[in-house]
Amino acid sequence: MHDAGKIFLGLGVFVGLVGAPVWYGLGRGPGAPPELEKAVEGPRCVEPTEVMRASHMQLLDQWRTAVVRRAEHVYVASDGRQHAMSLTGTCLRCHADPAKFCDRCHGYVGVEAFCWDCHQRKRRSGS
Amino acid sequence: MKRRSFLELVGLGAAGVCAVPVARALGGASRTEPAPDALPGKRWAMVVDERKCLTRDGCKACTEACHRGHNVPAMKDPRHEVKWIWKEQLADVFPERVTPYTPAAVKALPTMVLCNHCDNPPCVRVCPTQATWKRADGIVMMDEHRCIGCRYCITACPYGARSFNFEDPRPSIPGELADYPTRTRGVVEKCTFCTERLAVGKRPLCVEACEGIGCGALVFGDASDPGSPVSALLRSTDVTRRKPELGTSPHVFYVLRG
Numbered sequence: 001m002h003d004a005g006k007i008f009l010g011l012g013v014f015v016g017l018v019g020a021p022v023w024y025g026l027g028r029g030p031g032a033p034p035e036l037e038k039a040v041e042g043p044r045c046v047e048p049t050e051v052m053r054a055s056h057m058q059l060l061d062q063w064r065t066a067v068v069r070r071a072e073h074v075y076v077a078s079d080g081r082q083h084a085m086s087l088t089g090t091c092l093r094c095h096a097d098p099a100k101f102c103d104r105c106h107g108y109v110g111v112e113a114f115c116w117d118c119h120q121r122k123r124r125s126g127s
Numbered sequence: 128m129k130r131r132s133f134l135e136l137v138g139l140g141a142a143g144v145c146a147v148p149v150a151r152a153l154g155g156a157s158r159t160e161p162a163p164d165a166l167p168g169k170r171w172a173m174v175v176d177e178r179k180c181l182t183r184d185g186c187k188a189c190t191e192a193c194h195r196g197h198n199v200p201a202m203k204d205p206r207h208e209v210k211w212i213w214k215e216q217l218a219d220v221f222p223e224r225v226t227p228y229t230p231a232a233v234k235a236l237p238t239m240v241l242c243n244h245c246d247n248p249p250c251v252r253v254c255p256t257q258a259t260w261k262r263a264d265g266i267v268m269m270d271e272h273r274c275i276g277c278r279y280c281i282t283a284c285p286y287g288a289r290s291f292n293f294e295d296p297r298p299s300i301p302g303e304l305a306d307y308p309t310r311t312r313g314v315v316e317k318c319t320f321c322t323e324r325l326a327v328g329k330r331p332l333c334v335e336a337c338e339g340i341g342c343g344a345l346v347f348g349d350a351s352d353p354g355s356p357v358s359a360l361l362r363s364t365d366v367t368r369r370k371p372e373l374g375t376s377p378h379v380f381y382v383l384r385g
Contacts, residue, residue, distance in 0.1 A: 068268075068270045071322060071325075072160050073161065074163075075159055078157045084162075117311040120305045120307075120308060
């Protein structure tokens with residue numbers, strides 16, 4: 001154990017560097033959860049808020065597959081209400097500005113959504 | 128407790144646990160269905176009546192309506208052009224009709240071209256992700272979500288109907304509409320016979336634009352329905368198709384000038 005000091009110093013530096021994101025996060029604390037803009041229209045989303053919060057990505061996948069691949073455009077929600085399956089036409093009617101809704105959570109958790117590479121962020125003219 | 132009743136209880140309990148998600152799925156389940164006003168069609172087809180189209184020199188009504196309605200970009204670099212429906216010279220659309228004696232004026236006749244929505248589409252055969260596929264109603268459809276940009280379909284299509292987004296199309300879209308998505312760099316696009324309109328009871332943009340200017344050179348409808356206008360034309364007129372020898376069986380038909 002001639003070089004114990006150097007070894008432990010090296011290990012310390014290594015752990016410090018590798019764990020830097022963790023230490024940084026711990027130092028900053030959990031941070032305030034993002035504040036989301038309230039829906040512009042209507043008190044209810046197509047499905048209950050808890051379902052949307054947990055599974056909106058599965059719902060959007062289901063919508064995409066139905067519309068693009070099966071030419072089905074109507075979503076009959078679990079409460080029986082009917083909705084046009086359209087990100088820009090239906091979702092944006094209430095969540096009018098994705099920057100104040102989608103982006104805030106997605107930015108907070110660091111999950112990039114590439115919907116807007118093609119889909120329009122502007123609310124549709126006729127709806 | 129007897130061994131027998133214990134096993135019965137365990138069995139019942141397990142069945143109960145399994146029944147919960149089943150009941151949840153059956154009761155109050157959501158579902159998807161076609162819009163009630165969707166146009167019914169078993170085999171969509173189009174006839175391009177060049178006898179009418181050629182009477183309108185320089186007309187671009189269909190191209191403009193389609194490209195505007197689908198946010199098709201007008202790329203500056205001609206090698207990066209994106210097109211859904213456009214005009215080509217007759218000699219390039221129907222090369223087999225050209226003889227050494229065909230007058231130059233005939234060879235140069237502008238002829239509408241678009242995706243042929245083949246019965247046997249080579250693009251679909253080669254697509255590795257099924258991003259392009261043939262629907263039950265005959266439309267060769269694109270799912271831009273699945274397209275990985277390999278361009279096999281572009282190579283396979285004998286009609287040059289497909290375009291690739293070599294660059295981000297958004298800056299090159301004149302007057303981007305909020306009613307239709309754009310595409311992104313690295314995906315292939317083409318005419319889809321306006322599936323988004325058929326699904327809500329409307330006919331393709333090009334057809335409506337052509338009728339709108341009082342021409343009616345583009346006739347669209349269900350070829351399997353004997354009562355449709357497109358059927359009437361197909362069954363009464365001398366129509367032709369592009370490269371029939373390939374066996375792709377295009378469903379865009381042409382009535383060429385007599």
